[in-house]
Amino acid sequence: MNPPLLFALALGAIAAVAMVRMALTATRRGDRSWRRGLLVAGQAALAALLWGVLAPPAQPGRPVTLVLLTEGAEAAAVESSPDTVLLALPGAPDVDGAMPVPDLGTALRRHPGAALVRVHGLGLAARDRDAAQCVPLAFAPAPLPATLVALSLPDAAVRGRRFSVHGRIIGHAGGTVDLLDPAGVRIDRAALDDAGAFVLAGVAGPAGRADYRLQWRRAEPGMDAASTPADASPPVAESLALPLRVIEGAPLRVLVIAGGANPELKYLRRWALDAGLALSTQLRLGGGVLLGDDRQPLTLARLAEFDLVVLDERAWRTLGRAGQATLREAVRDGLGLLLRLTADPTDAERRELADWGFTVTPVDVPRSLRLPGTERADPTLPGADDAEVRATDAAPLLSRRPLALAAADGRPLLTSEAGDALALWRPEGRGRVALWTLSDSFQLALAGRQAAYGSLWSATVGELARARAEAALPVPARAWVGERSALCGLGEDTVLLDPAGDPLALVRDPATGERACAAFWPTRAGWHLRRDGEREHAFLVRDPAEAPGLHAADRQDATRALVEAAPADAQATPQPVPGPRWPWALAWLLLAGGLWWLERSRRGRG
Numbered sequence: 001m002n003p004p005l006l007f008a009l010a011l012g013a014i015a016a017v018a019m020v021r022m023a024l025t026a027t028r029r030g031d032r033s034w035r036r037g038l039l040v041a042g043q044a045a046l047a048a049l050l051w052g053v054l055a056p057p058a059q060p061g062r063p064v065t066l067v068l069l070t071e072g073a074e075a076a077a078v079e080s081s082p083d084t085v086l087l088a089l090p091g092a093p094d095v096d097g098a099m100p101v102p103d104l105g106t107a108l109r110r111h112p113g114a115a116l117v118r119v120h121g122l123g124l125a126a127r128d129r130d131a132a133q134c135v136p137l138a139f140a141p142a143p144l145p146a147t148l149v150a151l152s153l154p155d156a157a158v159r160g161r162r163f164s165v166h167g168r169i170i171g172h173a174g175g176t177v178d179l180l181d182p183a184g185v186r187i188d189r190a191a192l193d194d195a196g197a198f199v200l201a202g203v204a205g206p207a208g209r210a211d212y213r214l215q216w217r218r219a220e221p222g223m224d225a226a227s228t229p230a231d232a233s234p235p236v237a238e239s240l241a242l243p244l245r246v247i248e249g250a251p252l253r254v255l256v257i258a259g260g261a262n263p264e265l266k267y268l269r270r271w272a273l274d275a276g277l278a279l280s281t282q283l284r285l286g287g288g289v290l291l292g293d294d295r296q297p298l299t300l301a302r303l304a305e306f307d308l309v310v311l312d313e314r315a316w317r318t319l320g321r322a323g324q325a326t327l328r329e330a331v332r333d334g335l336g337l338l339l340r341l342t343a344d345p346t347d348a349e350r351r352e353l354a355d356w357g358f359t360v361t362p363v364d365v366p367r368s369l370r371l372p373g374t375e376r377a378d379p380t381l382p383g384a385d386d387a388e389v390r391a392t393d394a395a396p397l398l399s400r401r402p403l404a405l406a407a408a409d410g411r412p413l414l415t416s417e418a419g420d421a422l423a424l425w426r427p428e429g430r431g432r433v434a435l436w437t438l439s440d441s442f443q444l445a446l447a448g449r450q451a452a453y454g455s456l457w458s459a460t461v462g463e464l465a466r467a468r469a470e471a472a473l474p475v476p477a478r479a480w481v482g483e484r485s486a487l488c489g490l491g492e493d494t495v496l497l498d499p500a501g502d503p504l505a506l507v508r509d510p511a512t513g514e515r516a517c518a519a520f521w522p523t524r525a526g527w528h529l530r531r532d533g534e535r536e537h538a539f540l541v542r543d544p545a546e547a548p549g550l551h552a553a554d555r556q557d558a559t560r561a562l563v564e565a566a567p568a569d570a571q572a573t574p575q576p577v578p579g580p581r582w583p584w585a586l587a588w589l590l591l592a593g594g595l596w597w598l599e600r601s602r603r604g605r606g
Contacts, residue, residue: 008051015047035604042595049591052584059579063115066107069098072142072552073121085111089128092121104128108135122552123559126483137563141556146171147549148214148240150197155472155539157204158249160275162458165200165214165242170549172196172237174219179242182210187451192216203275203451203458207248209527209538215239240547243527243540251278252465253306255294258283259314264340267442268310271454277461280306284318298323303330307466312340313349324352332429336464340436341401357426358435359406365420367402370395371444371456372417396447399439413463414438414456425464432464473530473537480551481525481543488517493533499526 019040026036065084069092078095080086087107088098101107104124108114108131118138150168157163165179172192179188179200190198202212217234254277258265261283272279280294296302298319303309309327311319316339319327331337341360345353350360400416405424413423413434425434444453479485487496487506496504506518522528525543529536544551 007054011047011051015043018043018047029605032604035598038598039595042591042598045591046588046595049584049588053581053588056579056581056584064111064113065116065118066111066114068104068107068117068119069093069095070119070121070123070125070555074142077140077142078120085114089125103131105131119559123555123557124562125555126480126485126558129558129562132559132562133565137559137566139556139559139563141559144170144552144556145549147238148216148547149549149553151214151240151547151550153242153244155475155477156245156247159204159207159246160277160458161249161252162201162203162455162462163244165202167198167214169196169198169216172216172218175217175234175237176219177214177216180213180215181205182212184213188455201455201459203454204244204246207246210244210246212242212244213239214242245538248276251276252308252461253278254280254308254310254461254465255303255306256281257309257311257315259312259318260285263442264440267445267453268457270445271457275454275458282315284315298326300326300330300333303327303335304333306335308336308338308461308464310338310340312342313345314343317349328356328428331431331433334430334466336431336461336466337428337433338436338460338464339434340438341403342439344401344403353435356433357407357409357428358424359404360435361404361406363402363404365400365402367399368397369400369416369422370397371414371452396443396449398441398443401437401439403437405435405437413460423460431466434460434464436460473532473535475530475537475539478550478554479522479528479539479541480554481522481541483544484519484521485541486517486519487530488512488515490516490518491532493531495531496520497529497531498522498524499528500524504528 022039022043023036026039031039063083065081067078067080067084067086069078069086069088071089071091073092073095075093075095078086080097086095086098088095088100089104090100090102092098101110104117105128108117114135116136116138117132118140120140121142123139123141124132148167148169150166152166154163167177169175169177169192173194173196175192177190177192177198177200178186179202181187181202182205187202188200190200192198200214204210215236216238218237219234254272256265256268256279258281265281269279269281281292282294283291285291303326309330316324327335327337344362345360353360400422405421407424407426410421410424410426412421413425414421414436416422422438423434423436425432441453441456444450444456474489475487476485487494490506490508494506496506498504504520504522506520508516508518522541525541525546527538528541529538542550
């Protein structure tokens, strides 16, 4: 039984006792009936008016907006009015009139029925996001700090395969950003565009946890960031560790079919061995003569054992229509196919390629070119490779066939500095098929550009090879020290270990049902390990002080998602508020005075 009801019952009992006492006293004195009636009814009226003083009837409340200040909020951007309540969460700046609250849930309990919650600053922390799901929300974000604010990299990279790093840096437009491998060698550089965005790429090394690093420089006045000489690079403005989990993965199975031995095949074999690929070769010399380590016929069953087939136009001719049809059927089942055009195709061959969806047209273009991104390495970086330091300043000239490639559903695989497609791929069933017009990409390796050669072929193989689904344990995309994170898909034997190997408590949430999620609060930065029986999956937990821009951007993105997820017609009903007490108190006082006078008056007294 709630306290107001208990109080009402007690007040009613007191009024009843007073009425009985007053009736008995008036009867014993022989008072007239009208006097007895007034005195008895007056006791009941006094009790009713007292209840109105203590608990006045509710009336519709006035809509109130909660202005919630978070970290980074600017006092000048906060607008106050009689209908707003100014509150400050932990970490918010000092603003006159702001009442501190420990969290959003406390603020909503103190101000129930708020019509709107307007958040200022960097957004809601993880502890406040659950409470924000049940209220109308608005967000006035503060400017992000001038640093790295967006970063996207793979959860894991496969050894020997290409991986990409995307991001955005505020306040350094026109500068450059470098990707360094665990040895400190720069493996890629990109110029920041006007929005500060960049894309970097590298090839994953040996399996394990690798500590790559991202570093960026501001643009110097009068200096072109894209072509800055190595010895004139501006100083590093900031850097950030990029721990990457490199897994062994199942090696890609590649079959190279050539019409004869050539340098491209030699250097391709070297790269495949270093990258961990399972490479097989077959030399088709004509007349039924086959050489190499794979001389089996190209049947559908045999081709199903490979992820990618690379062949030149001479091997293409020796396949004949039957072999080409078998190859096409395998591509439709998921196989990748790369056809290297090292000579101009005949009219008949162009018609065959048109049947595959490609239009190949001879054009008058230079037959030599330099690929973008193959400039000289920076010898001033620690750990620079000697072969790259000895490389010539100019990128090596590569040969290409003067052919224009086109396809209705084609996508460029490799482009020149002028934007011409040097390689083009298109989907064919569940697989992909590509045409390649470079004749001697091995010149990159000869000129000391082993990294560029590896990146070129790693990107090509990764784009065309048969897709494989690799199941992984679900882990947080990004976790922060001191903030709640969640793990889902938990089993009875799921354990979470911090960088020191100590287990973290997992607080399971029964409301998640079959998703089987649990919350945890990391206390240390570094690699955390989720272990489910014999399966393991490592993920990184960062300290917010290490990457303040990323942390601020994550909070703002999460707050915006809450705003967008709220229903368009979400309207909070203002909580009813107690009405004024003074009319009830005044009526009680007047009635009490009247009854006091009547009790002492001789009118109607017996």
